[in-house]
Amino acid sequence: MSNFLPNELINRLNEEPEFNMQAFLKVHENEQKISSIRVNPAKLPDPTSVLSISERVPWCDRGYFLDKRPIYTLDPLYHAGAYYSQEASSMFLAFAVQSLGLDTKPLLALDLCAAPGGKSTLLQTYLSEDSLLVSNEIIKARANILEENSMKWGGVNVVVTNNDPVSFGRLPGFFDLLVVDAPCSGSGMFRKDHDAIDEWSEANVKLCADRQRRILADTIGSLKTDGYLFYSTCSYSREENEEIVNWLIEEFDLTSIALDPPAEWAITTTKANDVSGYRFYPHEVKGEGFFFAVLQKKGEQSTFSRKKIKSEKNNAPKEELRKWMNDEGLYGFLHNDQLHAFPKKYELELEFMQKILYLKNAGTRLGKWTGRELIPSHDLALSTRVRQDIAGVELDQETALQFLRKENLDATINDSGKTGWLLVRYQGVNLGWIKALPNRINNYYPKELRISNL
Template sequence: MQNHQFPINFLESLLNEPGFDHQNFVDTHQKNDSPTSIRINPFKKTSTKTGEQVPWCADGLYLYTRPSFTFDPLFHAGAYYVQEASSMFIGHILKHIKPEAPVNIIDLCAAPGGKSTLLNSAMTPDDLLVANEIIKTRVPILTDNLARWGTANTIVTNNDPKDFGRLTGFFDIVLVDAPCSGSGMFRKDPDAMDEWSPANVNLCHQRQERILADIYPALKEDGYLIYSTCSYSHQENEDILDWLCSTFALESIRIPVNKEWGIVESQSTKKEAWGYRFYPGLVKGEGLFASVLRKRESSGNLTSFKNNKNQKVPHNELDLIKPYINDPSAYYFFKVNEDWMAINQQHKESLNLLQHHLYIKKSGVCIGKLAGRDLIPDHELALSIIVNKDAAVQTELDYDQAILYLRRENLNIDEAKKGWSLMNFEGHTLGWAKLLPNRVNNYYPKELRILSSPRPSSKEGER
């Protein structure tokens, strides 16, 4: 940060923002490094990660030192997600608005997947999460992160927000973590300063309005819209709330926060809509703005859709698949090309509906494909929480073996049992290998293998 200067006019633009402390803000950016925080996967609990708890997130931890995440097998197993602490506040909001009844939730601007996994952590199998990413090149990291999280109640889509207008009233909760000017990430990513300008703020404001207008019909009456940015700009935050409340039948919802957390509560100028501002130096985290509004009108009824092209499931194949799944009666099985997939049974109709309207990149968990009467299991199945671990050999690896496996290198394992094996580290599965009489075939995906030396990039996860 010492080598970067704030953009011209940036600090002046913040002088009248709620809770802004000029000197504290400057000192924090110049003198303090960003804290390192992770969020534990509640479906894959690990007791080996310790740190100070993030006040607004029960599963969030500030680590005392930043480890080499690339060389931590538990990171690859999906036991935790590296996420900026302020962003975890979205989970706090969800805790206060999510009903007990099953809900459909969409994370509209989802990549790389931090907020999608955060939402998913608070969901039950009865709830459905749609994680959408408009930029095609960012979809793979989103699917990888959700696959690591391990649940089957997720669908990844690659659509423009306007495409969701056809899904009238389908979602109970909509999260729009909107593309923004990025000023809240200046400390973590000083290069972002080069992109900031008043003109870019204005451009982002216009894009945010378009995105919100496009997704609005898909939110059902009495449903909740969570809006967030990583910007400090009034134009991208409180002004957007005023625009929302003036344009649509939305009411602001106030979320309880502890004063000791250092979060600044704000209200918009015209409609007095509630927002929550995070400033480095006041909170242990980066810049964030978050808010939640409730829809008080109907956008009409969703046009009914009956799928008359239901796939005929070859039961002889299905009988070979089911032993690999815990409680197979809880899942709907279907094929995409040669791959067998599973999603929670209660989401079958929603999947058919979404397939009719959207471009789907991933549904539930990929189980694998059959070769004769043998299943070639998919990496997603290994990382999932639905895999029947009794259906395969399990091999516990020490740290050095785990790193060799994650590099997709050769392993020497003294294992009497042969066949498909789940390769585990500290009880958490990393992937598959096939144990043969004289060798081990490493099936860790080539595109995921560790390529770097033991001084890796430290920006896995985030947001």
């Protein structure tokens, strides 16, 4: 394996202080497969009873290493958003949020390059419940995956957008936190993704660095004065990491913020001229290659008037919101025939974003409002704010997989004899809706999400 690593990259890494090249090559030769997940505390407070956990990820108290990689497709809890399969190094974001106290106060946060959703679902967990997260992805197909994973996690204080980064420049001084996990040359994924080796070149590193500068230049104006920028890549190249951080400081009046990870975590801190960055090497940590840096905006950032926009009359049925959800702090609005719930606190911010951005989803989509009744959506079933007193049925694993395959279900699963809309659950976690009729069950699992037979 090590013979296939690019010589240009090896030579550059050898220039890093105290870099152990032999250990780096050996870990790529071994190709050890590491499985790690991050749990959703709103759905799975104690994962040890249902997952084969070996140890906790040091820098993320909701992250765990698994003894063996499960077949996620065959685990109903995975489809319910009870946990997310995420590479361990990238969970360092949780440590940064907690170290800076960003979990203790309401924030407006933008995850700019968010698909498939690992960092956005992490932010849903670690930012305060009074915060609002905007998760953006420029590529339409990947934005669909982002929307699905965000929906599974169940938060109501999330907006999913599908925009070029330049669009956010039209929201000056809007966000308290900007997270940019930038598209990169991918050298940190060589052990996990062999295709990344063939695609790597010094020319591609330069191309990625240029793209990173454009993305950052287009969006840095959306960050408030004293707001934080989290910048990360899965690259080892300085051109995409430390040099980008230095460029940001020189061009945009940002300052580097040092974190203090414990020495036993074996994260490599790179420091030069009061600029701090954090490198994860697979021969040092139990994870893949990763770079992370925190910057704070010190320059004065102009913003725009926050006067209330004259909005259309809201015809959303308030009683339906209360019937289906814990609606404390929420308001409802109709988009076409879909009823949504959204934090009342951020109603004005949503109106601003609607004028400027393409929104794929805002808040929780409760379902289709016919004018007389609500046909509940899958989003509502997986929401962490769905009412706990809605009637439901508990399924065993075999029947839960039948439900996820959108197969016909035996009417005997409804042993209560109740009719109408019922939640189906697996190990107490909601999976979706069925409609119970006197002699049959209609399976309302979305056809676009159904799993295949394995």
